[in-house]
């Protein structure tokens with residue numbers, strides 16, 4: 351129906367039509383995936399232009415935090431550094447992916463205002479831009495993960511596949527949360543503040559710096575925290591432990607329901623988003 | 628299937644801007660007489676709305692070069708943005724066949740802290756060119772911009788005219804059948820204007836259709852063969868450019 355050669359735009363024609371138009375936007379973003387990638391890459395390069403270390407500055411500050419917290423808390427909690435340091439390292443790096451993707455999601459459409467108001471570029475392309483940018487950052491911070499794996503000899507017990515599955519499920523969930531934040535922030539300017547507060551709160555409520563040993567498995571406190579599931583499905587396998595199968599199931603269900611919700615919101619608001627900006 | 632012919636078909640197009648965070652009631656008392664702008668009003672849900680386009684219909688075929696005239700706020704830019712696919716109609720239909728190049732804002736996608744070359748790449752990507760196509764055109768774009776070694780410098784070190792040169796060079800490097808332009812051709816020095824003029828004519832010749840919004844009747848006579856007058860979101864008929872004075876006088 352739509353191609354580079356043919357554009358058809360009409361007034362509202364009922365809900366089904368709005369959904370098909372939203373689907374078309376998604377399909378176009380796949381056709382133009384090179385654009386999302388170029389923009390994401392450009393963001394990373396331009397944010398650190400003129401600095402020598404680039405994104406590794408963040409890596410270094412994360413690394414220092416890992417060292418500091420790893421040493422201090424290991425002592426406080428009476429856990430061995432060899433056990434606690436890799437735990438915290440992965441916690442900080444992967445939570446960074448989560449808070450980054452969600453917080454920056456608030457900017458996705460607001461930042462693209464200029465492009466959205468004068469081109470027919472698919473809106474999904476900008477969602478992928480935010481997600482890809484955060485994955486590029488993660489690739490830099492992975493240095494820390496590799497370091498703890500080597501230093502503490504984790505490679506002997508770790509299992510890669512379940513961790514990768516966890517990462518994929520996590521990114522699937524982060525994308526819809528990020529997109530929902532993008533739409534909401536375009537309409538209501540106080541959403542970014544709100545999202546930031548939630549993420550700040552979440553870093554303490556999620557076992558990033560502490561071990562959930564005090565809670566029995568499947569305590570509601572953990573089960574109801576999506577970030578716990580995201581973190582544990584990636585981290586546990588890398589530490590050579592088995593993540594609870596329930597966490598994978600929760601993430602899979604959340605991804606399906608979350609995307610259904612986000613896609614519906616997008617289908618309904620799509621025409622208006624550019625006017626919100 | 629025969630290759631789609633280049634055309635623009637607009638049928639009963641209406642477009643309203645919802646305005647958030649403004650109380651329509653407080654606006655109404657100031658609305659006595661205005662010559663500029665679209666119509667302000669409230670939607671049935673009570674939100675403030677600006678009717679920027681109402682019930683516009685026209686047809687353009689290959690070779691048509693349409694000039695849009697009208698007061699400030701009469702809806703020219705909005706119409707161009709709707710034709711580019713950015714704004715969705717509230718009612719009616721827009722159908723455009725052929726590749727669209729919208730040159731509405733020279734600063735689109737420009738990152739001032741990136742170098743000239745990086746900006747060419749970025750802007751090219753946004754315009755829909757592949758990385759390969761851009762590299763293929765790089766030399767030509769660089770030569771046309773006339774910026775030479777400055778292309779390796781960040782855009783923020785450019786003068787306004789230099790920025791315009793670069794933006795113009797990239798924006799006009801795309802292959803397009805339908806060219807949408809908002810008034811901005813008066814960029815650069817005399818020499819560059821001449822170059823730009825030649826390049827535009829060339830582009831217009833290759834493009835099947837041009838839609839150009841401008842307040843400058845000289846300019847419109849130069850580039851267009853048809854003209855349409857907008858007033859408060861309502862469009863006149865499409866007329867021959869020779870009748871532009873008649874159209875402007877008819878207000």
Ligand SMILES: Nc1ncnc2c1ncn2[C@@H]1O[C@H](COP(=O)(O)OP(=O)(O)OP(=O)(O)O)[C@@H](O)[C@H]1O
Nearest residue numbers: 644664665677679698699700701702703704705706
């Ligand atoms: N983003 C927007 N939100 C709300 N109203 C808008 C927006 N953009 C334009 N309008 C309104 O739509 C109407 C048409 O504006 P438009 O920019 O199309 O005019 P124009 O003919 O291009 O004017 P000019 O000659 O000044 O460029 C105006 O009444 C303007 O107030």
Ligand SMILES: [Mg+2]
Nearest residue numbers: 703704705809
């Ligand atoms: Mg205008």
